[in-house]
Amino acid sequence: MIKEEFDSLKIEEQITFINSKLKEGLSLTKLCKNIGIARSTISGRFKRNGYNLDKNDNVYKSITKVHSDDILESNIEVYESTPDEFATNNNIISPKKEDFMQLVTAKDKLLDLVNMHTDLKDMLEEYRLNKNIIDIPEFKVQSDRFKGELKPKTFKVYESVLNDFLDFAKVQDYKTQDVISQALVEFLDRYKR
Numbered sequence: 032m033i034k035e036e037f038d039s040l041k042i043e044e045q046i047t048f049i050n051s052k053l054k055e056g057l058s059l060t061k062l063c064k065n066i067g068i069a070r071s072t073i074s075g076r077f078k079r080n081g082y083n084l085d086k087n088d089n090v091y092k093s094i095t096k097v098h099s100d101d102i103l104e105s106n107i108e109v110y111e112s113t114p115d116e117f118a119t120n121n122n123i124i125s126p127k128k129e130d131f132m133q134l135v136t137a138k139d140k141l142l143d144l145v146n147m148h149t150d151l152k153d154m155l156e157e158y159r160l161n162k163n164i165i166d167i168p169e170f171k172v173q174s175d176r177f178k179g180e181l182k183p184k185t186f187k188v189y190e191s192v193l194n195d196f197l198d199f200a201k202v203q204d205y206k207t208q209d210v211i212s213q214a215l216v217e218f219l220d221r222y223k224r
Contacts, residue, residue, distance in 0.1 A: 032048070032065075032066055033066065033067060034066055034067040034068050037066050037068065038068075042076070042077075042080045045076075045077075046077060046080075046082055046091050049062065049073065049077075049091060050090040050091055053089050053090055053091075054089075054090065059073070059084065077091050081093055081094055082094065170203060170213075171213075172205050172209045172210070172212075172213045173213065173216065174209065176216050177209070177212050177216075181208065196210075
């Protein structure tokens, strides 16, 4: 078998193939050389998929790490198995159904996040670029909110604030009293509890 054929197999088929050749007496190093793939590639690929080489039996077996502090002994049973045994043995892992469903849900959510990686990265980059940009809505006096008579009132205001306000009011096509009233309405809408 050549590397391209081997790589096209499903991971379970790759493990079954490797295990059958190991049982025939071939060494893993020689087998990898015959296929044209690095031994470290095989080991890494199988380990990522939950299989380690059992040196006693000289075959790849499923590995499951379980911390006894994290689960109750009655929740899960762990067995080592080859892919062939896994296909014929239904008791490889027997967690409670709700625990299993939580794992499946968590896996699905993680896969969704992985699939959205590029979109999330783009969105975060756009946010970083635009976070200091403030969208200023067009100033508009809502005179329908002004009820009653006009009342004169004297306020003390800082000179720099007054100058900025007067410069702003000059540009608008509204009376100063309307601009002040609108500013007070918006302030109250925002901060009144």
